[in-house]
Amino acid sequence: MTAADPIRDRTAPEAEEKAPSAVVPGAPAPEPPSLDEPTQPREPAPPKADQRPPEAVSPTGKPTGAPEDSRSQAGAYLTTAQGLRLPDTDHSLKAGDRGPTLLQDHHLREKITHFDHERIPERVVHARGTGAHGVFRSYGTATSVTKAGFLAKDVTTPVFVRFSTVLGSRGSADTVRDTRGFATKFYTDEGTFDLVGNNIPVFFIQDAIKFPDVIHAGKPHPDREIPQAQSAHDSFWDFVSLHTEATHHTFWNMSDRGIPRSYRTMEGFGVHTFRLTDAAGVSSLVKFHWKPKLGVHSLVWEEAQILAGTDPDFHRRDLADAIEAGAFPQWELGLQVMPDDPEQVYEGIDLLDPTKIVPEELVPVQPVGLMTLNANPVNFFAETEQVAFHLGHVVPGIDPTNDPLLQGRLFSYLDTQLTRLGGPNFAQLPINRPHAPVNDMHRDGFHQTAVHAGVAPYRPNSLDAGVPFPAGPEVDGYVEVAEPVQGAKARTAPASFDDHFSQARMFYLSLSEVERKHLADAFTFELGKCYEQAIKLRMLHVLANVDADLTATVAEGLGLPAPSATLSVPDVEPSPALSQIGRPWPTDGRVIGIIADETSNLAEVTELQNTIVAAGMQALVIAPHGGTLASGSSEPVVVQRTLLTTRSTEFDAIVVAGSPKPEPKMYRLLEEAFRHAKVIGGFGGAEDALSAVGFPTDAPGVVIEQEATRMLEQVVTLMGEHRVWQRFPVHVG
Numbered sequence: 095m096t097a098a099d100p101i102r103d104r105t106a107p108e109a110e111e112k113a114p115s116a117v118v119p120g121a122p123a124p125e126p127p128s129l130d131e132p133t134q135p136r137e138p139a140p141p142k143a144d145q146r147p148p149e150a151v152s153p154t155g156k157p158t159g160a161p162e163d164s165r166s167q168a169g170a171y172l173t174t175a176q177g178l179r180l181p182d183t184d185h186s187l188k189a190g191d192r193g194p195t196l197l198q199d200h201h202l203r204e205k206i207t208h209f210d211h212e213r214i215p216e217r218v219v220h221a222r223g224t225g226a227h228g229v230f231r232s233y234g235t236a237t238s239v240t241k242a243g244f245l246a247k248d249v250t251t252p253v254f255v256r257f258s259t260v261l262g263s264r265g266s267a268d269t270v271r272d273t274r275g276f277a278t279k280f281y282t283d284e285g286t287f288d289l290v291g292n293n294i295p296v297f298f299i300q301d302a303i304k305f306p307d308v309i310h311a312g313k314p315h316p317d318r319e320i321p322q323a324q325s326a327h328d329s330f331w332d333f334v335s336l337h338t339e340a341t342h343h344t345f346w347n348m349s350d351r352g353i354p355r356s357y358r359t360m361e362g363f364g365v366h367t368f369r370l371t372d373a374a375g376v377s378s379l380v381k382f383h384w385k386p387k388l389g390v391h392s393l394v395w396e397e398a399q400i401l402a403g404t405d406p407d408f409h410r411r412d413l414a415d416a417i418e419a420g421a422f423p424q425w426e427l428g429l430q431v432m433p434d435d436p437e438q439v440y441e442g443i444d445l446l447d448p449t450k451i452v453p454e455e456l457v458p459v460q461p462v463g464l465m466t467l468n469a470n471p472v473n474f475f476a477e478t479e480q481v482a483f484h485l486g487h488v489v490p491g492i493d494p495t496n497d498p499l500l501q502g503r504l505f506s507y508l509d510t511q512l513t514r515l516g517g518p519n520f521a522q523l524p525i526n527r528p529h530a531p532v533n534d535m536h537r538d539g540f541h542q543t544a545v546h547a548g549v550a551p552y553r554p555n556s557l558d559a560g561v562p563f564p565a566g567p568e569v570d571g572y573v574e575v576a577e578p579v580q581g582a583k584a585r586t587a588p589a590s591f592d593d594h595f596s597q598a599r600m601f602y603l604s605l606s607e608v609e610r611k612h613l614a615d616a617f618t619f620e621l622g623k624c625y626e627q628a629i630k631l632r633m634l635h636v637l638a639n640v641d642a643d644l645t646a647t648v649a650e651g652l653g654l655p656a657p658s659a660t661l662s663v664p665d666v667e668p669s670p671a672l673s674q675i676g677r678p679w680p681t682d683g684r685v686i687g688i689i690a691d692e693t694s695n696l697a698e699v700t701e702l703q704n705t706i707v708a709a710g711m712q713a714l715v716i717a718p719h720g721g722t723l724a725s726g727s728s729e730p731v732v733v734q735r736t737l738l739t740t741r742s743t744e745f746d747a748i749v750v751a752g753s754p755k756p757e758p759k760m761y762r763l764l765e766e767a768f769r770h771a772k773v774i775g776g777f778g779g780a781e782d783a784l785s786a787v788g789f790p791t792d793a794p795g796v797v798i799e800q801e802a803t804r805m806l807e808q809v810v811t812l813m814g815e816h817r818v819w820q821r822f823p824v825h826v827g
């Protein structure tokens with residue numbers, strides 16, 4: 095046994111014999127399969143080491159103490175759903191060899207019937223997503239503003255997070271330009287708290303009644319049902335150009351925030367203002383933020399487009415692989431705290447308007463706890479698909495405000511889940527079960543799995559000794575903040591909701607030059623995909639109220655005249671916190687591709703892989719063929735990717751080991767990575783290989799060294815900046 099090669103390729107038997115110190119994540123089964131079909135009966139294997147099911151609590155929230163696998167299938171032998179052992183599942187029961195099939199075949203009917211009903215409706219929005227388990231540890235810094243128990247000092251709370259896109263259907267690509275959902279379920283002792291946010295801090299609409307409109311506009315056209323999972327089409331731009339309160343959100347979507355590098359490198363926002371109340375009953379207005387420890391990073395547009403074809407599961411894979419590799423993603427939960435005064439306006443910003451942010455320079459984000467995602471689900475359907483988030487899942491110390499978007503959401507989630515999850519008992523699904531005792535007097539209904547005792551599910555009662563009793567605040571009962579209400583009933587919005595442009599301008603002015611260029615390109619691309627000139631022109635009129643240079647650039651790209659502003663937008667200060675660029679970040683979980691062949695120094699390749707893996711990143715060897723690379727006395731090196739099976743988009747940096755034989759696919763790999771401003775490294779004579787394919791070895795972000803370790807140090811430092819920003823041509827206006 096040797097520990098020289100840390101990378102286990104489960105398709106290569108010779109590699110399996112070595113003791114791996116790390117495994118390339120993604121292999122499907124907990125143990126490598128045998129070549130022949132197994133025939134020796136045995137219990138099912140446990141889940142993979144990185145996987146964890148929901149905690150084994152009862153349907154009514156009691157700890158059961160049952161083992162983690164208590165809900166998975168058991169036993170060595172094939173059975174029916176009733177546990178009857180079966181000798182055959184390959185042939186239906188027939189009258190003679192040649193049929194007909196008999197109605198008597200209970201197994202055929204049970205198997206096919208269950209299959210026929212495997213699908214449930216996908217979510218009406220956010221259908222495409224992925225989830226992970228984790229834990230939230232509170233710092234205790236929030237106790238000054240809230241009595242919520244899970245935010246008290248050093249309390250740890252299990253969480254389940256689901257990230258998603260908004261527009262696409264369940265099978266759509268991960269890397270499309272869209273807003274991302276960032277929904278967190280905290281299983282607290284006081285009941286479940288859901289923070290159902292996005293990676294963008296504002297929303298398209300100010301009132302929930304407009305939600306069907308914006309979603310109908312963004313979804314595929316109803317006649318041809320195209321395009322899938324994107325906003326680059328006429329109906330989306332028709333709506334947002336007419337409905338200018340969408341402008342701020344649209345700017346975020348067209349910025350690099352619309353194409354995250356990874357779910358791990360996204361911020362999260364509660365969007366609305368919430369009301370927090372401390373133990374003494376003093377309330378504050380608060381905005382929630384998730385700050386990723388890895389920083390906020392994005393793809394570039396061409397990368398996102400290539401990935402949508404070559405690896406539509408890119409974000410899903412990235413999250414699961416990082417967790418499996420032990421690079422657990424982390425976010426700090428932060429609060430912006432504003433006084434709860436009757437106006438609910440802070441420094442001129444209406445806190446009930448979800449199209450506005452409060453700049454961090456004005457109100458700093460105070461960290462209150464750390465979330466670590468540390469386990470993958472065991473079963474996508476049972477967990478990620480069936481999880482049901484809802485803004486109405488609150489705990490004492492956290493209240494909604496009157497933000498009209500939030501108010502409508504309080505209705506929508508429970509309502510939609512009744513259909514999606516087939517009845518009123520979906521809170522009993524394992525992933526949705528609270529970790530606090532449930533005594534709700536709800537009874538019966540489809541899929542009831544609780545076995546309720548007692549005869550008096552009503553209040554008041556004496557037959558069940560009065561149980562359950564009302565819980566006042568002294569026993570952690572949830573009491574709504576007694577906010578005074580006034581005014582006449584009307585379908586109106588306050589005048590303060592009328593400013594649709596100043597914060598879009600603030601966002602634009604806060605971006606670096608290269609980010610502005612990306613945003614201008616995105617507007618030009620998306621509007622360029624529209625057929626109707628009137629819609630493009632109308633949108634240019636909207637842009638004109640935000641920034642003249644941007645309008646001119648987009649108009650030029652569209653071949654249309656640039657209109658002038660029709661409104662004078664108040665002066666705004668940029669908010670530097672909104673730019674993603676300009677500081678180094680950790681590189682945990684990043685992926686480095688190493689191009690090698692038999693002529694490379696394989697001992698050095700192995701050592702380089704070891705060093706990269708030890709630094710918390712992944713190192714994948716790319717070679718002209720699969721299997722292993724072997725030469726001389728060196729240990730063979732397992733090949734994880736071939737020049738045929740990979741694209742540059744899989745990697746954050748590419749390194750050339752020695753002077754592998756040049757070929758067109760290698761050139762494409764390097765050229766593409768270079769174009770996407772990724773770091774390129776080379777060692778052990780790599781300069782020759784790179785020059786042979788005409789590669790600019792003296793360009794910024796290209797590190798050539800004789801020695802691998804020296805090269806890697808520089809490569810990792812550069813990767814901390816995410817991209818080699820100097821390589822982007824910048825020109826706006």
Ligand code: HEM
Nearest residue numbers: 217220256275276277291292297302305365502503506510
């Ligand atoms: C600030 C604005 C909003 C944010 C941040 C937001 C966020 C989210 C997220 C993250 C999800 C995915 C939940 C999951 O992973 O299962 C979701 C789903 C959903 N949202 Fe929203 N949303 C917003 C506005 C709205 C509005 C205004 C409505 C309706 C009035 C709405 C209705 C829905 C529905 C029906 C689902 C599907 C839920 C399910 O099937 O379980 N959302 N939203």
